[in-house]
Amino acid sequence: MFEESKNSPGSVKVPWYGYAALLFAILFFSGLLTKQQGPITALDFNTINGTFGTMKDTAKATFQGQGGIGARDGFLFALTLFPAVMLALGVVEIVDHLGGLKAGQKLLTPVLKPLLGIPGIAGLALVSSLQSTDAGASMTRMLKESGTITEREKTIFAAFQFSAGGTITNFLSTGAALFAMCTVPIALPLALIFILKFFGANLMRIYLGKVDKEGI
Amino acid sequence: MTQRTLADVFVDGARKGWNVGVNSILPNVLMAYVLIQILRVTGLLTIMGNVFGPVMAVFGLPGQAIAVLIGAWLSMGGGVGVAASLFASKVLTATHATILLPAIFLMGSQVQYMGRLLGTAGVQSRYYPVMFGICILNACIAMIIMRFFA
Numbered sequence: 001m002f003e004e005s006k007n008s009p010g011s012v013k014v015p016w017y018g019y020a021a022l023l024f025a026i027l028f029f030s031g032l033l034t035k036q037q038g039p040i041t042a043l044d045f046n047t048i049n050g051t052f053g054t055m056k057d058t059a060k061a062t063f064q065g066q067g068g069i070g071a072r073d074g075f076l077f078a079l080t081l082f083p084a085v086m087l088a089l090g091v092v093e094i095v096d097h098l099g100g101l102k103a104g105q106k107l108l109t110p111v112l113k114p115l116l117g118i119p120g121i122a123g124l125a126l127v128s129s130l131q132s133t134d135a136g137a138s139m140t141r142m143l144k145e146s147g148t149i150t151e152r153e154k155t156i157f158a159a160f161q162f163s164a165g166g167t168i169t170n171f172l173s174t175g176a177a178l179f180a181m182c183t184v185p186i187a188l189p190l191a192l193i194f195i196l197k198f199f200g201a202n203l204m205r206i207y208l209g210k211v212d213k214e215g216i
Numbered sequence: 217m218t219q220r221t222l223a224d225v226f227v228d229g230a231r232k233g234w235n236v237g238v239n240s241i242l243p244n245v246l247m248a249y250v251l252i253q254i255l256r257v258t259g260l261l262t263i264m265g266n267v268f269g270p271v272m273a274v275f276g277l278p279g280q281a282i283a284v285l286i287g288a289w290l291s292m293g294g295g296v297g298v299a300a301s302l303f304a305s306k307v308l309t310a311t312h313a314t315i316l317l318p319a320i321f322l323m324g325s326q327v328q329y330m331g332r333l334l335g336t337a338g339v340q341s342r343y344y345p346v347m348f349g350i351c352i353l354n355a356c357i358a359m360i361i362m363r364f365f366a
Contacts, residue, residue: 074249086233093229
């Protein structure tokens, strides 16, 4: 059995507004409200992110201009991403501040063992790894060095983190460049990423169990 | 909870977003646009399109989309930048970009993360090939699934 620590599921205190914040975040980034009308659209990322103004021909002449190529075009294009990234990380910071990420950890902990074969105490490292690849990696190492997880569990956990590392932060910041072109609600590719992260980790689990029996 | 107002917290997050933009997105996107410009003027983009056409067709993508995956492998921002650049030059459609979106992340930044993640966590190097293989397989599965939704 694992010792109770301040990160164990039983001792994580999540206020009610933590869950509310998590629910809000899911709704805000899901794109489900993009096509709605009226005040409710204030809860939608794409609506709040808004649009740039246009110059003359509203169909094609944005501030980025038309027909640009090379480094100059890339620079202007990258600038168009800044508002989306700043908005997304601003909202994530509020959700974190209100305990939304702790709520995520609490909800995730009971499913870690069946889904990944790693103990629930890795929950905080898992949630952290979704925000920062480096934080997840260093916390994983600490879990191993303190003897909380085994070499085998560490390897499976690393396989989970390695595919789409820093998932939430990278998807919401870097991925924002492609959101405007995305033909489906952005929650769908994000959900698929999560499912395949678990799938990949379980492939590693199978590999270690069947192919690499002698190893660890 | 601290005394910071939600406005303060938002501004802190937005500042992080600015730093991500300046330090990560802008240089990566600019690099990707430069790379695509080089591939375009040298004619290599067309050649890549022809060579990888049959493979990428499995995923409902034109051959040039391989550049997005290679870019993503080096850095997620690079992959996104290449996709955006190819979209701007009408090589990729919105549907193509949607198919590529999850794949860019699932196999993204592996070259960097080999050191930053696997190295930091202390994963035994003999598992690296399996780790890389799983990520690329994940990306392929994602593209096949996204074909049905995009």
